[in-house]
Amino acid sequence: MAVYTDITDEELAGLLADFDLGAALSFKGIAEGVENSNFLLETDAGRFILTVYEKRVREEELPFFLGLMRWLAEKGYPSAAPRADRSGEILKRVRGKPCAIVDFLPGMSVRKPTAVHCRQAGEGLARLHLAAEGFPQLRANDLGQSAWAPMFAKLKAQAEALKPGLSAVIDADLAQLEAGWPRDLPRGIVHADYFPDNVFFQGQTFAGTIDFYFACTDALAYDIAVALNAWCFEADGSFNITAGRALVAGYESRRPLSDAERAALPILARGAALRFFLTRLHDWKATPAGALVRPKDPLEYERKLAVHRASKDLVLFGTPA
Numbered sequence: 171m172a173v174y175t176d177i178t179d180e181e182l183a184g185l186l187a188d189f190d191l192g193a194a195l196s197f198k199g200i201a202e203g204v205e206n207s208n209f210l211l212e213t214d215a216g217r218f219i220l221t222v223y224e225k226r227v228r229e230e231e232l233p234f235f236l237g238l239m240r241w242l243a244e245k246g247y248p249s250a251a252p253r254a255d256r257s258g259e260i261l262k263r264v265r266g267k268p269c270a271i272v273d274f275l276p277g278m279s280v281r282k283p284t285a286v287h288c289r290q291a292g293e294g295l296a297r298l299h300l301a302a303e304g305f306p307q308l309r310a311n312d313l314g315q316s317a318w319a320p321m322f323a324k325l326k327a328q329a330e331a332l333k334p335g336l337s338a339v340i341d342a343d344l345a346q347l348e349a350g351w352p353r354d355l356p357r358g359i360v361h362a363d364y365f366p367d368n369v370f371f372q373g374q375t376f377a378g379t380i381d382f383y384f385a386c387t388d389a390l391a392y393d394i395a396v397a398l399n400a401w402c403f404e405a406d407g408s409f410n411i412t413a414g415r416a417l418v419a420g421y422e423s424r425r426p427l428s429d430a431e432r433a434a435l436p437i438l439a440r441g442a443a444l445r446f447f448l449t450r451l452h453d454w455k456a457t458p459a460g461a462l463v464r465p466k467d468p469l470e471y472e473r474k475l476a477v478h479r480a481s482k483d484l485v486l487f488g489t490p491a
Contacts, residue, residue: 175224177220177264179197185269185280188256188259191214191216191218196212205383206221209221216273216274217434220269220283222265222268223243223267223270224269227383232270233261235382237305238382239251239272239491241305242302245302248370249378250272250380252272253273276378277371278368278372279368285416288401291420292418292422294379295421296423297424298361299393302358311387312386314386314447318441322341326453332451333469333472343444351437352437352438355428355434362396363371364379364397389434390425394421395435395442396445398417436478436483436484443471447468
C-alpha cells in the first residue's frame with residue numbers, strides 16, 4: 171500500500187455522501203507498498219480501506235479485481251469485500267481517479283514468518299484457489315512469462331547501472347525460462363502477489379488475504395512459486411527448506427499437487443523471482459518524487475535468482491548444489 175494522491179476532507183465527504191456508511195471519524199494514509207494510494211477510514215459504520223487506483227492498475231480491469239473480491243467474500247474466504255453505494259456501484263471516482271471502499275480485514279501481517287506461519291499461509295493459498303473456482307471472469311497474466319523479455323528490453327541500462335554484467339545474466343535467464351516454461355499445468359485464478367504483507371494472521375493462525383490487484387488466470391502452481399520466494403528465504407539470502415516444506419504441506423492439506431505441478435516448482439520459482447526482479451527494477455527509478463512510498467530493492471530478487479540458478483531443484487527440497 172502507498173499514498174500518491176491526497177484526498178481533502180471535502181472530497182472524502184462528497185464520496186461518502188453516496189454510501190450508507192455515515193460520516194468520517196478518522197482518515198489517514200497508509201505508507202507501504204508501491205501500487206495504489208490507500209487510506210484507513212473510520213466512519214460511524216466501522217473501519218474500511220479506501221483505495222485510489224493509480225497508473226499501473228488499468229481502470230478497465232477493476233471490475234475483474236473487485237468482482238473477484240466480492241466473489242471470494244461470498245464464498246466465505248477471508249478477504250476484504252468491496253462496499254456498494256446506494257445505487258449498487260462499487261467502483262467510484264475521487265480526484266478524477268477510480269476508487270473503491272472495502273471492508274477492513276482484521277489481523278496482522280508478519281515480518282519474520284516462522285514455519286508455522288508458512289504452513290498456515292500455504293493452506294490459505296489453497297483455500298483461495300478453491301474458493302475462486304467457478305469465478306466467471308478471466309484475466310491474462312500481463313506480468314507472466316511472455317511479458318518478461320519485452321519488459322527487460324527497456325530496463326537493460328538500469329540493470330547494468332545496478333550491477334555491471336547483470337544484463338547478460340538476465341538475458342540468459344530469459345532464454346532458459348522460455349525454453350523450459352511449463353504450459354500445460356492446472357490453471358485457475360491466482361493471487362500472483364502472495365507476499366507476507368498481503369496475508370494476515372491472528373496469532374499464528376491464517377486470518378485472510380488482501381491486495382488482489384495482480385490477480386489473474388494462470389497456473390495454480392505459479393502462485394505457490396511466488397509464495398516460496400516471498401516466504402521462505404532468510405535475510406542472509408539462503409533458502410529455508412523447512413519453511414518451504416511447511417508451505418507446500420499446508421497447501422496440499424487442502425489441494426494436493428499433481429506430479430507435473432510438483433516437478434514444475436523449481437522453474438516456476440526461478441521465473442517468479444525474475445518477474446519480481448523486473449518489476450522492482452522498473453519501480454526503483456520510477457517512483458514519483460514526494461510519494462509516501464518505499465520502493466523495494468531489486469537486488470533482493472537478483473540474489474534469489476542466483477540461488478535458483480545454482481540449485482535448480484532447490485524447491486523440491488533437495489540438498490543445495
